[in-house]
Amino acid sequence: MNTALSAPALRQARLRLLERGDCPSELLGERLARSWRRSMAAGLLPSSHVNDDENLCGGHLLHALAHQQELLAHARPVMDYLFEQVRHSRSMVVLADHQGVLMRTLGDADFLDKAERVALSAGVSWHERQRGTNAIGTALAENAAVEVHGAEHYLERNAFLTCAAAPILSSSGELLGVLDISGDQRRRHPHTLGLVNTAARMIENRLLLADERCRLRLHLHAHAEGIGSVAEGIVALSEDGWIIGANRAALSLLRLTPADLGRTPLTQVFDSDLETLLAHSRRQQKRPMQQHLRDGSPLFVEAHGALSPVGRASVCTSDSAAETRDDALSRLDTGDTRWHGATEKVRRILGKPIPLLIHGESGVGKELLARAAHDSGPRRQHPFVAINCAAIPENLIEAELFGYLPGAFTGARREGSPGRLREAHGGTLFLDEIGDMPLLMQSRLLRVLQERQVVPLGGSVPIDVDFALVCATHRTLRDEVERGNFRSDLYYRINGLTLHLPALRERSDFSALSERLLRDLCPQRRLHVAPDLFARLVQYRWPGNLRQYASVLRTACAMLDEDECCIDWPHLPDDVSEELRTIAADAPAVKADGGAHNLAQLSRLAIHQALETCQGNISQAARRLGISRQTLYRKLHD
Template identity: 60%
Template sequence: MVAQVRPQEALLRQARRIFLDQSELPPGLINERLARSWQRSRNAGLSPVGRFQDVPRLAEPALRQNLEGHRDFLAHARPVMEHLFAQVRDSQSMVILADRSGLLVHALGDPDFLSKAERVALTPGAFWQEQYRGTNAIGTALVEGVPVEIRGAEHFLERNGFLTCTAAPIFDPSGQVLGVLDISSDQRNHHPHTRGLVRTAAQMIENRLLLSRHGRSLRLHLHHQQEGIGTFAEGILAVSEDGWLIGANQAALALLGLGPGDLGATPLQRIFDIRPGELLAWGRRHPGQALRVGLHRGGQLFVQFQGDAAPIPVVAEPRGALARPVPGDALSPLDTGDAQLAAAIAKARRVLDKPIPLVLHGESGVGKELFAQAIHAASARKDQPFVAVNCAALPEPLIEAELFGYAPGAFTGARKEGSLGRLREAHGGTLFLDEIGDMPLGLQSRLLRVLQERQVTPLGEGRPVPVDFALICATHRQLREESEAGRFRADLYYRLNGLTLNLPPLRQRSDLDRVVARMLAELAPGLGLELHPEVAAAFAAYHWPGNLRQLANGLRTAVALLDGGEAWIGWEHLPDDLVEELRQEREEAVAAPVASLATSLADLSRAAIDRVLAQERGNVSAAARRLGISRNTLYRKLRRD
């Protein structure tokens, strides 16, 4: 008995024949999203049949290092994936997580089906972008930014035709695509509810990420129906203390008609038809209850408050007035998804405009001055001067005159009109003392006196002058250890140390891909530049001794070397010295597991310790964290060797 071909399958076969023969399709023959993907696959030079082209793939050591950059993403996705796999177990299926570059980073599946999937490289370490694999749910969902289902012969490559794949993009709290969740199965076992399962699971991961990043912020939970609050379909907004939107899930953006660009640039008063102070007061009086609130754009939603932070009531614009452009929080663009950096930003916001000195601690190149400028720009002093002084770059004989100023003719070589000095130049604004740990001891006592008395006496003058500035200091040194060693005044240390914010080195951040995307968007607006997957993997595995400064310089050179129309940054565009370091580190990572058997375990252990200590610039605590051992254990190993 000959199996009958269903009308839909016959139509799809006809569409494939026409497309392969004529390179185009009559409108309406297949859905437009599938037609666009087939066309992109053809434009990438792929052939549906014949020899399969070489595709980049990460070896196990490189994949492990790449996963370090996805630690937060994986931590929140894995429990959801395990729950999802429990729903489809024993159905010849697998659950897959891919990052935003199409790299498969985690998979769970039935053993028999996993072996079939391995034949087409549907395994962690493989890239499933459209340009390599043609039309497929993971790659197509990344391009289209919406849930996608690709069944059987809808795959561009015939070798993938045994699959039915359903994928949904996962968005981070800033509205950017973070990755894709996918269920792939034998096309004969496809279930019509798979699409709903994947979308729901993706929303669960998004909500977990948002609550993790903004768990201590005020949150507004939204839905058209009161009963919808608390379900996976609810919208969730994170709100800053001064009433600005700083995070949202996709459901909230859809309910409010907003886009990712509105986060960090939209106050509550431009959304709800109620004064923010009134909304907050109601939430305090009725914890756990939902309020029906009108929207400025029309319609109504139920809103419930959660979280222990409270935004400062904002004076609302008169109703009916034209909305004026309001600048966003200057710290928001720095938050690209790393949990450590987000915590530092949240703490900085809490002390804005309070008389609390800040110390920014971090390695050279992590962006301490950029962070200080953002704090200044987010404060009430933003229209006043921001004065930066690098204490390590000034010659010691000149630093006193540079900081405190001098009267006309105060010393040989002085300008005849005298000088205000950097402290008086910062009056009314913010003074940023970079590398404060390198300030000479003699000047530390004078600075302490200025901070205590809030006045400065220029050289050659006996009359003190009042000064008022917010103080931000920065250093790569451990000031407490420096003060205990007598290299930094303890009284000045305790005067400066109102709040220390630790800015993580680039190698410890989980948002490298988003940092790169932001830098490329700033260097080449509107071009949509991306790293080639091999380069992206090498970037993720590299330790970046120069941090953000090194990354920015490398990308700036790469953009300058691109030819017109090129959208991928490859090895040929990077500076030679950076290419050499990237490839050397990758070769060392690959060679390490096959080191000579004659090499003892102790030698390997000591080599690993020495390398991490060098990368952490001798910081034992940071090295111990990277090695996964306690600081005491590391000290014992160092003494033993």
Template identity: 45%
Template sequence: MPNKYSPSASQIAQPGVRDDQRAIAEAIARSWRRCMVKGVDEQAPVADQIITAQELAQRLEKNRLLLTHAEPEMTTLSEQIAHTRSLVILTDNEGVILRTMGEGVDENEIRASLLPGASWSEEHRGTNAIGTALVERLPISVQGAEHFMAYHHSLSCSAVPIFAANNHLVATLDVSNDLNAPQQHTLALVKMAAQMVENRLFHATAEGEIGVHFHVRPEFIGTLWEGVALFDAQGRLQAINRSGQFQFGLPLDQDVLSARQVQFEDIFDEPWLAFKQRGLAAEVLFPLRLRNGARLFARASSMQAPGLARKPVRPAPRESAASLELLDSGDPQLKSAISQVKQVLNRDIPLLILGETGAGKELFSRAIHDASLRRDKPFIAVNCAALPEGLIEAELFGYEEGAYTGARRKGNIGKIQQADGGTLFLDEIGDMPLSLQARLLRVLQERSVTPLGSSRSIPVNFMLLSATNQKLKDKVAAGEFRSDLYYRINGLAVQLPALRQRQDMARLIQMILQIEQAPQAALSEEVMAVFAAHPWPGNVRQLHNVLRTAIALADGGVIERQHLTHDFLDELASAETEPQVLPVSLPGVSSLKVQSEAAIRQAMLQHGGNISAVARQLGMSRNTLYRRLQALNLS
């Protein structure tokens, strides 16, 4: 077999492309030379290179698949860098912005040039993260004066190119913010999100009969770091993802399949037919050797249709299946909520789920749906706060052809009708406009929906779940929420506890590590102490994002303080100066240190001195608890 298919064991063990700062510096230097050759004036103000609305619409349509698969990862990335005034940007392969998320930078002129339709190619903007990443085909971070044009010296930008199957460059993913608010781990986070988008695109577009999922470390199979190679019925390689190319030592700057046909036996030390028989019958991971003798772990999957694997790469955690039993991780308040739900399940009683942002309301709703008799029918979620007021009516009720300017041909089925037979989840229902509240009430009363532009009523039957982080009674009193709708949706109200109030932090962390397929990951005592003292304004969603990022940055090792992002630690610093509510709230206690000591004392009384039970409740290790008890003279 050619040497290019024979990587060393140390090379293949790497979970992803390394962040080489010298390579970035050299790429920026090359970009500056290109700009000088082209005669770009670094002192000149930039005339915004913005395409017309029609051209943007054409590019959006052309990149619809990219946008579909990038949207969830952009959302996750935006949540990970929340509170940093950063903008998440997706461009096409020419550097034209297609989609943005986040608050963005402070300067109005710069902000205007970061809107959809603006071009950030090197030709238009000089050295910049997006344009230079496209030319160099490498992850790039460009800080302040590293930008060629003085106009951009106030920016800190990190961009990563996105490739479809066989190294076809399709986009960049970028995070931009003010230079005075740099984030240490930004480029690593963008890399992780970009690789997730690549994996989504690969599984949506690549074709083959048999998929081989492989890695030298078995715990990486099923994660974004796994290699995936697709073969046809005769064992010819049809497609391979970027992680697989890297692990095999294949060039990442060209289409490796265009020059010659690559057979299964060119790569692996096993006949193709024997592998098919063994691999497809196996339900667990099995060893597989390369031609040079290096051992991998692998699993095989048959393809039901082009681009659709029987065992695809795991979905993002927010899409993971849940169950009420799994969510019951030891917190008394959550256990009570689950018990109440089980008592009224399948009795046509609408449920109102209360809780702070990020407390897990949608995950809880999905678990309710999965526990109901409607589990095999659709679960349709609508975020009433995320949709513009002008669109939410059409999204909910649907519309007939020609109902309004810009409506799709043949109309559109609304979310309510899509939920027929299943569950309709209305998140942040407190933000629903008053005009729509009346229409929703009519649907609930009449059990039918009338699309916009239509005179016919369509019968619907669904379980209604609603959620809010607001006090709806106060909104009713203020005339901002209909009282009749409030009582219609509030058959049973259940309260989800905020993370800082929960007593199951340690168990919750283990559950998230399982979801992230990192059950062997460990948290240092210092990190556990940080978690115990943190105010967690983003609740469980924030905990999940913090752990997901830390797992990647720790590269499978122990998660230490340096693997936590600056904005997360800044929140802790604020909590230490402004008293926060801890898992046990005691009247008259103001100091964070005093609160922590009081929480330990009360937990010791509650559990009769049982060290293991107290440690679990407070989310810290037994050793840390012993040290704290010695300091309090309670040991």
């Protein structure tokens, strides 16, 4: 749809649509005809009035934007640059998410007013189901760059527009959103589609480099001078040389599809292995190396990254070997992708005045992460003060937090109290379950965070305080803000870096986590769990998460005889044993042969159970296991 159709052909096609309900491909072309048919199947008529009830506004839009922070962050500078290229052309630049909801718009003032009449504004969905054929919705449906001009729009009210849009894909081929240029159809320019498509590729490359910055990567092009340009191919590699991510240029150059990611070793594509490419990069100071694909086609390749002595990828963005980390944060990382990402993000803000907000179900380890952040940072020699906002009676919370002078109220201690906020001076203040803090206390806490001073009860002289702030909650604070239960100004004050910790049932490191817990609970013995019992533990939903699981293992360890090293059914509390026995164990029991072989079998068992539960849906199974689709593909083919 990059060539505008003639007006007579469109009039004839629309007449056939209205009279016969037919969308003729010979008049519209295959892609436009498919889109008109989808629009008609959605119950839309060309003269339809659009129902905007489902559009997002206010807090709901903020909620949606929060889930797209990374896409927005990397798209913003590209959109700004793109708008400079089309400024004063009666047009606008639009970013929509994967559901067609407009997240950000930039436009000429004289065109924005006209665009708003058809709801071309933030929070509005331009999915085909709601707006019919349009560049944003059709690019999503076709997963391709498209242009929709004038009367090619299904809804007659949008015929004044000319729009060009291109999808934005992740390094794994997942559709993230759409970049669009919309304008007055009288100002159509033949190069607009190419311009927006190039800008979308720029955003994809920025996302890939940010998403895979802790991994090895290759930059590719048919010409050495093309490396570093927007047309370069970028490939992300695992530490053992598998292709786990790529931009569209790389997929085209390597003759791969998104389905091949996570399933293709580098040696299946090139005639050199990873170490050879890295060694050349070190010797030649990143000068591209000519390689040949397996079909003989030449490519220039530049390698970035480094392998540690044990063959793992460097965990930094530079090409020098990373320092081995052995801090409290690294000790919490037992292999789950989301936990690893959380600890790496936390490490980047240590020592910086950025508050940390941790979301997660009760018992997932929010306080563990907060303590690890404190113990790994520059304030570790100072106090870590934890306060459970849900556990302090409302009539005492003010005195508990802010302290009080002698005789400030009936029952006060004779010597007074400094309060927990002052006790945290120089160190870290951890406010657990902050979503349960009364509104009045939220106002006082906000003032402390703004002014960095505390006034104790009964006093009038403010006292300076300095602490790193970590907050945690099992509630969704955005929803609490909308309900009026949580102050929006306090929410934005504590929401510096937000992390969502996975529930235990969603983690992919259950085996390694179990081993660590057993070592911590009984360091003098090397304990393990009987395989058939372990299979049930993996399947259990663990409503109390890590806290509940650690409690069960602690009780089981206490039930062991001195000469026993295997935790089995008789060692469990009766209530837990009864619940576990109700779980259907369809897969065969794993033999207790110990070691890595046993863990590999348990891993395969968990994967097959997840696939059965999700009826073979790879994406759902990967989310259930807490791993990426690429990792799941690899494990299925190991």
